[in-house]
Amino acid sequence: MPDGWGRWIRCGAGWYRILARLEERLRTIDPDYRVHQIKEKFGTLRFYWTGRNYAVGKTAVADAETESARTCEVCGSPGCLRTRRGWLRTLCDDCANTEGYEHLPDDDE
Template identity: 35%
Template sequence: MATDWKRDLMLRHARLFLPMAEEPSRSVGYPHCDHGWQDILLRLCRRIEIALLDRETFEFVRIRQKMGILRVDWDAEASEDTEASIGHAVDLAVARSACTCEICGAEGQRYSKRGWLLTRCADHAAGDPVPNRPGFENVHRLRRWGDKPACITRATTARPTR
């Protein structure tokens, strides 16, 4: 029997989720994405737990795939510094999802299939590749963590000269 990695993630990081015992998939914050982004979400949860101080609270409101990338909605009662750290962790997860196949976790790119945007590897490709829009050509795979790609967004535009 296959394990439910989403339920396990919620139980392992109970401080970040409010799971419904009877139906975890109907819980607020339940991850609505495929197995390929499991590692991204695990790293995100770890980073958030590290950022939280003792009396601070955090809750995932929604985790889903939208426009081919990870979307994370959250709520926190925390200091500005902690919220900034959480925001940075979420930004890293979103950037990594933009070049990680949602199905298997391999290096991927965005595809358009009948108007739906998906991030897929060559083996799971569906539809037509989406060319990078101006301003989005700065998402690059920099290195691998284990067998999963790690992505980062970096500025590639030149500074204006006087």
């Protein structure tokens, strides 16, 4: 992670590789971009930033947020959306079992 990002990051280490790739992409689009907040919300990554070429950069951000929806926030393995008492997280089977999360019910259930 880039120096100084620690104060902005409020998500699990399993998404750090996604953030590192996003940082590389944004840095090529605008070397002076600024991060305002990085967090988990409703089980997926949220990345708030400003900079030049925002239209191009927002595609990179959307790609990272989409990738987080299939990546365990804890360990980085493939995962899916899980629930526990109304809270949502994207987790692999092992991390979900450890933390007491269950598969999100299908719409037909």
